[in-house]
Amino acid sequence: MRDIVEVFGVIVIGYFAALNLIYIGFTALAWRSITRYLHSLEYAAIDEALASPLTPPISILLPGYNEEAGIVQSVNALLQLRYPEFEVIVINDGSKDSTMQQLQDAFDLVEAPRALRGTVQHAPIRGTYRAARHHELLVVDKENGGKADALNAGVDAARYPYVCAVDADAIIEPEALLRVAKPLLDDPDLVIATGGIVRIANGCTVEDGRVTEVRLPSSRLATLQVVEYFRAFLVGRVGWSQLHALLIISGAFGLFRRSTVEAVGGWDHTTVGEDMELVVRMHRYMRENGKPYRVQFVPDPVCWTEAPETLKVLSRQRRRWQRGLFETLWRHKRMTLNPKYGALGMLAMPYFIVFELLGPPLALIGYLVLPISWAIGLLSWPFVLAFFVFAVMLGQLLSISALALEEFSFRRHPRGREILRMSVYAAVENLGYRQLTDLWRGLAFWDLLRGKKSWGDMQRRGFQTAPTDQLSKSN
């Protein structure tokens, strides 16, 4: 027993050291990359691109299931995006509520046939509809098949060479499409997918489907996620993108070359991690066919989304993400440590298996082993305490450096006092919140053993809108 605990202790400490060295490396990489990006943005000539007829047109895909509360607002916001040429394809995925009726009433839809490409599989389409006032809007009404299936129907109906997948409850900033498309404008022959940053809209004021005032959430749980997202997006995704091994483009907002999506067969509706799975499959396809390509993260275009404010919903979300991660890594396991797949096979896949997939259960066992080691006299109590404090302090510094990265670059939270609040949350997220998310992610393995397939409900409270008197004043 003593030997087992001792060996495990060495593994935990080695694992901890490796993980944190990787985090430190990624933070340095992200600082370098974002600094360069900000410089390039000064000369990106975004306004010129907006006016240019050479900017490629994009089909925006908006899948929706039971989205009666916000679908009209979401569509209106998308129709107002700043981009030279685009179409919005709303896919009603067999909603049981009045989503279709809401669309019908708001946009005076008229049934109009749409020729389909027939390149990807999806559940049958019941009808396609156009709006006389918005020529760029198409509504596809189909039988229920899930989000991935709805996106495939959107690809089938898409007219343009690029498709942008957007969540129905996400808020895309007016210039976000242009910014996320910037890599395509720079390297149209090379870039097959790009994604932007997801930020948390809880606490922000939303008017007509746009975030008009950025504020931190009043909920502590949501504020913790704000800080957590900085680390995930500004450090993690920027770092992987730099290494040409980005495995995830958020399902809430991602841009893809349509022909590549078609070539790999579209989104997979048999996994709950369909966004990651598609990106990995696209990587795999391009590598196996010897085609040069790039998948890029752009830290600037913002997609706002609502974060869970209760432990129950957050737990469900994290367990689902972890299941999706496992399913993707398992399906593409042959890429792991396979030099044929470059940095993807040799770095990203092993990292995601060792640190993202197995990390939470290992961390949980570590939390148990430390006190056991002390109890059996293997470690002294001062050592256990000193190690724990050291680990927490290192975590705090990494969280605060991610916050510093945000503050030195995009500074989306204009209120000075919110910096202080976020700093405090960055410091305390390592005391309890991290451990809780590790627990949920560990429990995802139990879900996998039970064969759980469902997404689970994501109860939304809706965005905070401006008070009506304020709205009337601004009109």
Added chain:
Amino acid sequence: MIELLQLFGAALSVLALATMFVLVGRRVALSRRERRRARLEAELRPVALALVDGEEVDLPRLGTAEARALAAILGRYARKLRGEPRERIATFFEERGDVQRELRRVRSRRSAQRAAAAFALGDMGSDSAIEALIGALDDRARDVRSAAARSLGMLEAEAAVPRLVGSLAEHEVPRAIAGGALLAMGSRAAPGLRSLLDADEPAVRANAIELLGFTGDASDADRLDAALREDHAIAASRWREFAEVRAAAARAQGRIGTRRAAGGLRAALNDPAPFVRTAAAHALGRIGDRDAFDALARQAGDDLYDPAQAAAQALAAIDPVRAMRLGGDEGASPHLAEAAALAELEPA
């Protein structure tokens, strides 16, 4: 070991606290700087407007911050102005030595400095920067090349057209920026673009033709027609490059919109490359060539998705009533049915 962990833990917490203080302190300093800049710009705006309007301005002695604020205002105005007001802005910057300073900076060892200088030179509007900016298109840093291309467009530098098209063809500068710079020159870019229609590299020809479609006129129809009929009996490895030239020629003909182009475009409906057939169908729709109706109807019924779609849309544009009738027939292709429904929804 414990002491070491304690020491590192303490060091990390001090570092974290220091970072927090830096963040808050920096935010306070930035807010102050922003307020100062806004105040200075508000004070100097009347002076800037007077300068642009050509009024006699008794310019007070400006400190560094004031000079920077005035330059920022004039730079923003310069992006929206042409003609005499813009020349006045250029004279202002030349007389103050700012243009010379940026010309020195464009040779800096740091790429960020070179890019900033290349960008600023466009805002200053001085023609004396053109040569240096054309040189900057060869810079090793992409940001510098992009800034130079954008500035050459702002300066409407005709001399830069061949080099800009080359940058576009070689992907040395983002397509939207190089293309945008050429389009910003408007018809002044056309002579330079015409001179590239005989370039050896098909990519250069394709890009020049594409842009000529926006900046050229009816007199270009014959040369574009020749490009559309370019011999495609070439090595298979370069087949796509040459087809891109023909597709660009078809799009350009459609944009220029002369009926003289119709014959060549009808012939292009039989091109082996689907994207050339797509471009030709769109162009015929833009021109409104009724003689192409039957050929387009066949293409809308039999061809691959994109050319068939383009043909159906062209039919709806050429003769909406006939297109509606065709699309309404039982057994009509999905593309025709879609085009007919659209024609009904959006009557011409």
